[in-house]
Amino acid sequence: MATSHETEHGGGHPSLGQYIVIAILLFAITIVEFVIIMDFPGEAEKVISDALGEPSTTILLFVLSGIKFAIVILFYMHLKFDNKFFFWTFVAGMVLAVMVGLSLIGLFTAIKGGELRADDAFSEPCYFDHSIGAHGENVCPDPVADPAPTPAPIIAPLAQYTDPPARVEGAGTEPEELDLSVPPDADIGFTLVEQYGCAACHSIDGSVLTGPSWQGLYGTEESLDDGTTATVNDEYITESIQDPDAKITAGFTAGLMPATLGVQDDEIPHIIEYIKSLQ
Amino acid sequence: MAHAPETAHHDEGSHAAHGEALTAHGGTGHGEHSGSVGHDYTTTGLNHRKMLMWVFLGSDCLFFGSLIATYMVYRGQSLQGPYPVDIIDIPITTISTFVLLCSSFAMVRALAATNENNQTAIKVWLLATAVLGAIFIGFQVYEFNLFKEEGLTLGQNLFGATFFTLTGFHGAHVTLGIIWLLALFVISFKGRLHPGTALDVEICGLYWHFVDIVWIVIFTLLYLVGGFDAGPAVPGH
DSSP, rough: OOHHHHHHHHHSSHHHHHHHHHEEEEEEHHHHHHHHHHHOOSOOOOHHHHHHHHHHHHHHHOOOOOOOOOOHIIIITTTTTOOOHHHHEEEEEEEHHHHHHHHHHHHHSSTTTOOOOOOOOOOOOSOTTOOTTTTOOOOOOOTTTTTTOOOOOHHHHHHHHTTTTTGTTTTTOSSSSOTTTTTTOOOHHHHHHHHGGGGGGGOOOSOSSSOOOTTTTTTTTEEEBSSSSEEEEHHHHHHHSSSSSSSBTTOOHHHHHSSSOOGGGGHHHHHHHHTTTOO | OOOSSSSSHHHHHHHHHHHHHHHHOOOOGGGTTTTTTTOOSSSSSHHHHHHHHHHHHHHHHHHHHHHHHHHHHHHOOOOOOOOOHHOOHHHHHHHHHHHHHHHHHHHHHHHHHHHHHHHHHHHHOOOHHHHHHHHHHHHHHHHHHHHHHHTTTTTTOOHHHHHHHHHHHOOOOOOHHHHHHHHHHHHHHTTTTGGGGGGHHHHHHHHHHHHHHHHHHHHIIIIIIIITTTTTTTTTT
């Protein structure tokens, strides 16, 4: 069995000509893939992929790369000619890998609204499209008819989390017009904190998320990662909003907070007032 | 060996036939060919080392499958840039994909040359494979540096974390393959690569082609399909 197989294996190799044809085929498929997705100067953008539509383009690309994949394992890796035992050993791993992949993707996306976020763990279930809860029912309070209670919620809702104002132009596009000319007001500050999604990283109950908790923060002496300390006052908070990486609290990571949140100068005093209220 | 009446080609042919016979009969008494195909007794009739490589490649599928799945899970979830659409350069990566495909062809030729016992061709094609692999890595180093200058690091956002982890591990595989190829290249100068030891080249080739097919998948998913991704996805999509 083995000997006859090995002999057959030796004689079953594709010839040089066949290998060249295979190589040219692989190149050709890659060129086709490239042409499908690229836009060319002087032409309407992405002619082919636009004509096909996104799902068809993706499926076509999957099919083409699947063909390349199959050609390489069957001919270059000789699985077409070799013992079927090798073929199934590899295919088993491949199938398992695809199943693990699909399970992972399913695990993270089958739950409505993307991955599990901080508010799911700490607060009442509330998803971002304000329509469907963990069990399919509508559990989210209507933010207009039923404003969020100001008396310190465990953690502020993250209504803006997936659509941070950084992606919108400035504060002019805020959903609510706030009168910012009044003296610093913690309620206005809370509304702003909600809008900018600050609570995604800053808790107000002392629990440590991506950024330092705001509970009892104002007026304290913070240890910084460069070994110095700084007092949390108006200037410190202002700087931390406008230039988040200027001072980094010891134990936290620089570069995570965007400097482009779009917080306006006249909004900062209200946010500071809100943080002050969290004693 | 009757050299005189034969052309070089025929001489190679006789070597090949010799190797084939050795393979087929699991010949003993060829001390110089110890460790070659067919010497080990196996219950399946399959060579253990080749089996080991296929089992490894099957499990490596799971390794890359998980990293690819992680990338797909976090696709479009980065809250700050740079996003793929800002920095992914498909034309350049298409060229490096070509280079890797070429290296697979060179690898196939190296194995064929080993089976034909064409010593010059063995060296040329092994070196060509290694050099093409090194060019591919060169493209990757260039790309990584460019991305770093654009602000994309491992810790910048979810795209950076998943992209660098996946392509970095692939690059590490390619690098290991280059070292393996160069080792074979050095060994070939000692005349230790011939039809009797073709399995040494074949196993390295299996690994090399596997790295190639992983790149085929990565190129499709991260560049062709995911290369135009922008900021955060709308919830529910």
